[in-house]
Amino acid sequence: MYANRKLLLSPVVRPSRIKKLEKILIKILEEEKEQKNGKSHSHPQKANGHK
Amino acid sequence: MVINSLGYNLNVFINCPFDDGYNAIFEAIVFTICDCGFTPRCAKEREDSSEVRIQKILEIISECKHGIHDISIAGADPKTKLARFNMPYELGLFTGCKKFGDEIQNKKSCLILDKTPYRYASFLSDIAGQDIRAHENNPQKAAAHVRNFLAQKSNRKIPSASIVWERYINYKRVAPRLAKEGGLKIDEVTFRERLELISTWVKIETKTHT
Numbered sequence: 638m639y640a641n642r643k644l645l646l647s648p649v650v651r652p653s654r655i656k657k658l659e660k661i662l663i664k665i666l667e668e669e670k671e672q673k674n675g676k677s678h679s680h681p682q683k684a685n686g687h688k
Numbered sequence: 689m690v691i692n693s694l695g696y697n698l699n700v701f702i703n704c705p706f707d708d709g710y711n712a713i714f715e716a717i718v719f720t721i722c723d724c725g726f727t728p729r730c731a732k733e734r735e736d737s738s739e740v741r742i743q744k745i746l747e748i749i750s751e752c753k754h755g756i757h758d759i760s761i762a763g764a765d766p767k768t769k770l771a772r773f774n775m776p777y778e779l780g781l782f783t784g785c786k787k788f789g790d791e792i793q794n795k796k797s798c799l800i801l802d803k804t805p806y807r808y809a810s811f812l813s814d815i816a817g818q819d820i821r822a823h824e825n826n827p828q829k830a831a832a833h834v835r836n837f838l839a840q841k842s843n844r845k846i847p848s849a850s851i852v853w854e855r856y857i858n859y860k861r862v863a864p865r866l867a868k869e870g871g872l873k874i875d876e877v878t879f880r881e882r883l884e885l886i887s888t889w890v891k892i893e894t895k896t897h898t
Contacts, residue, residue: 658888
């Protein structure tokens with residue numbers, strides 16, 4: 638739905654600042670994804686352990 | 689004045705109160721404008737005491753095809769008992785610019801927001817006959833009105849209001865950490881810094897979902 642969309646930045650936004658924040662956000666999102674995957678993997682193991 | 693037409697067509701002037709009590713609605717509106725592929729503009733974008741405020745506002749209005757005008761806090765100030773005229777005044781400037789401006793300014797369009805339906809009739813009856821949308825002080829309702837207004841103005845397909853709101857909630861979840869790791873406190877960010885946080889999130893999340 639968001640395909641082919643070009644984001645037009647405000648003239649007050651600093652492109653160098655956006656680049657820096659992009660790196661931080663990608664790291665945060667990856668960490669969140671890993672945590673989520675870790676949780677969903679550990680759950681079945683726990684269940685198996687009880688069996 | 690030379691106006692970049694792409695910028696002009698996508699620029700949205702936000703005319704609203706800058707009170708702390710209005711922050712939640714303001715932030716939701718700013719996010720929605722960005723997420724719909726438009727550029728939010730407002731008087732807070734340039735903090736420069738050497739500039740004459742009204743001159744700055746007129747310049748920004750001239751660079752924006754669209755306007756969001758919230759007159760919900762135009763009533764009497766509880767302390768002074770005087771009416772707050774800034775929002776209706778800037779709405780007047782915007783519509784005057786549309787009426788008397790050149791062919792670029794004639795294309796202006798705006799969304800007027802108020803707290804409740806028909807309240808405006810008792811203090812700004814001149815706008816009767818125009819479509820006024822009520823947000824009931826609810827950020828989600830305000831964001832939905834903004835999304836629906838911009839969807840009509842865009843050539844692109846814009847996700848439904850509930851999808852944009854869901855994305856806003858996701859942004860709100862990571863924003864404090866993003867701000868912190870970027871050396872900021874989320875409660876103390878300026879308009880420009882908030883815009884940078886939102887623009888970054890929209891850019892990355894848009895890439896992720898294409």
